[in-house]
Amino acid sequence: MAAHSVHDDVDAVLCAGCEECEWRERHPAIALAQMDPEQIDVAWRRAIAWHRGELTPNDAERSLLELINTFALLLSRREVLAHGTLPGARTRWEDDEVQFARMLCEIAATQGALDIDALAASMDLEPSEIDEVFDRASERWERAKRDTLRRASGEVA
Numbered sequence: 001m002a003a004h005s006v007h008d009d010v011d012a013v014l015c016a017g018c019e020e021c022e023w024r025e026r027h028p029a030i031a032l033a034q035m036d037p038e039q040i041d042v043a044w045r046r047a048i049a050w051h052r053g054e055l056t057p058n059d060a061e062r063s064l065l066e067l068i069n070t071f072a073l074l075l076s077r078r079e080v081l082a083h084g085t086l087p088g089a090r091t092r093w094e095d096d097e098v099q100f101a102r103m104l105c106e107i108a109a110t111q112g113a114l115d116i117d118a119l120a121a122s123m124d125l126e127p128s129e130i131d132e133v134f135d136r137a138s139e140r141w142e143r144a145k146r147d148t149l150r151r152a153s154g155e156v157a
């Protein structure tokens with residue numbers, strides 16, 4: 001059973017106040033086993049970000065993120081996977097999210113004639129929202145570059 005997808009509007013993988021999420025909070029191993037790969041990536045990212053003090057998880061996702069972070073630390077200590085790297089994306093090139101963000105940054109940097117109004121209309125968005133997506137892509141790409149520098153400098157835990 002895939003995790004229910006009623007919380008698409010929030011960043012968290014589990015929500016405090018939701019009965020199903022709170023059940024999963026009490027059974028993090030089962031919750032993890034039932035998550036699809038995309039959700040595991042999100043949870044893995046959040047666990048790493050929490051470990052780095054970049055976010056505070058809500059009460060419902062705390063035990064799941066602790067479990068993931070334990071795995072992440074064990075894998076990094078055994079030099080299987082650098083801490084901060086997603087298990088499914090061994091290289092930056094293989095990480096779709098990073099490459100899509102990178103491509104958006106390069107489009108913004110090199111395609112001066114980009115028709116933002118047409119793009120916004122096609123996506124049913126406001127032009128300002130297109131700018132916001134480009135800004136988010138830029139932040140994601142910069143974070144990927146920082147992560148690479150961190151790994152290159154040997155900071156893996």
Ligand SMILES: [Zn+2]
Nearest residue numbers: 015018020021
């Ligand atoms: Zn829920």
